[in-house]
Amino acid sequence: MQNSEIIKIENLTKRYHMGENDFTALRNINLTFSKGEFTGLVGPSGSGKTTLLNIIGSLDNPTEGNAIVLGNSVSELTHKQSAVLRNYHIGFIFQTYNLLSVYTVFDNVEFALLLQKHTVAERQKMVMEALDWVGLADKAQSKPAQLSGGECQRVSIARAMVKRPEIVLADEPSANLDAANSHHIIQTMKKLNRELNTTFIFATHDEKVMQYLDRIIHLKDGRIEKDLIMPDSKTESHVSL
């Protein structure tokens, strides 16, 4: 599988106006990500991890510099083009799952596909396949309120993966989970990364997650402190796709 460069960050700076002062969340960041990476942005709170993820996900724009995602310059995209990029090419996994509470598990996972052009039968097949990946096919008709935290995060992974995106951005995916669930979740994602060659980028400061990462980028005060390749990262053990 050819692991080409799919994200390029060039001299990226992000500043926020906070009252009369500016807060610089990212300072002159230069990075590239290749297809199939399993990478973590690691650092303390306020280091700029989530800001970088948001810019890569085209949810936010850089103040200076540029982020080129799958050949698209994020700062030059219109709202509509950003939406298309996210809908077809980027999956999101949130710390608080962000599942739609009035929908069933099936509906939540199907949601991303509703915005694309698939037939009902195709959607049905893709959703059930995604739920199979995360081991929740039997909970398809449950509501999020009936699931545990770990199960909710697995639904969130299925929702991110169902459209087979090139990139998945996961913001503290294990922060609300216990150790066992954290391992299970990260193993599931690692498996998907291997099988589907999807690029995963995490924002995390969870040691359990870090064990599985192939590359760890340390951020501090909006700067890259270290960018490490992890040759002996853990692999998935028992999760089957």
Added chain:
Amino acid sequence: MLAFKLAFKNLVGAGLRTWLNVSVLSFAFVVIVFYNGMLDGWNRQGRSDTKAWETGNGQYWHPLYDRYDPFSLQDAHAVVTGEAAKLTKENQITPILITQATAYPQGRMLNVMLKGIDPNQKILMIPSGSLKAQNGEIPALIGKRMAESTHLQKGDHVLVRWRDVNGTFDAREILITEIFSSNVPTIDVSQIYVPLSSLQEMTGMKDEATFLVANGTLNNTEIKGWTFKDSKFLLKDFDEMIDTKKGGSRIIYLLLLSIALLAIFDTQVLSIFRRQKEIGTYIALGMTRSRVIRLFTVEGSMHSILALILGSLYGIPLMLLINKYGIPMPKSADQAGIAISEKIIPFYSLGMLVSTVLLVVISATIVSYFPTRRISKMKPTDALKGKIQ
């Protein structure tokens, strides 16, 4: 279609809050339909009765006749000749002669209108056939309102005094041969009907009439010396009264509708505040802001669709029941001076139903849309954190 599907799921998922809004809006919808139906029913009934009893399908007036000015009666009369006489013979018009008079029922004095009508006419529902000659006496016909106010009964004699064409006073006793009942008070109160020929003889106005009532076949044919007044003109008072009533009822149901719409508006504002994370998630999953706005607008306006369904569920049986028994009107209602029957049967026209549905749906859509404009200013990153105040 997607927006409708999602909006429906969100609405149903919101539970009690949705159903409270829907209930209030459905109540407003049913009240609007009922009020309009009642007024339309009254309008149809009243117009039909007024045409049948009073105006016919238009009238030909003497040019000097003014129905609001009794003094005009002195000069507003002319001989029915030529084309008018021909049409009278063909029963296409019927002449009415009016003169002011004073009646003395049981010694009391009462100003009345003496109306001469052809006993053989078939154009108006007034039972003029009962005005047959009674051994040299003048037969007279009065309505039940007149009978009640004067305590006159069938077979009673009453003295009437009038001025003839020369202004000379004359008086005679007339015999009440019939008391009729009509929903149209304007042909009843303070009015006495006598045979046309008798009144022409009493007033010295041989072959004369004040106006001619037309049946439906004339279609605005010109008659020389007479001015045609169509139904629109003749029913102007009635239409104005209905419009006034509609104005009053509009205030009531617009108040109700406003309360329902305010509840929807409030829900939308609260929704957008409370569901910021959801909005952020929609955007993260690939929805454009305009699509999210559409989703929330459809969601708000869908209250109105659910309200229409709910309103139909209890409103249709309720209205069918009301239509079966009618709405009883108090006896004092006909003091208003316009046609009103003892029971009003509401009438629900397709146009009224469609316009009410549109009013409810469009107004719900508008109040749903305004709060959603805030979404266009939301930063998705802040929305995802639920940080927007």
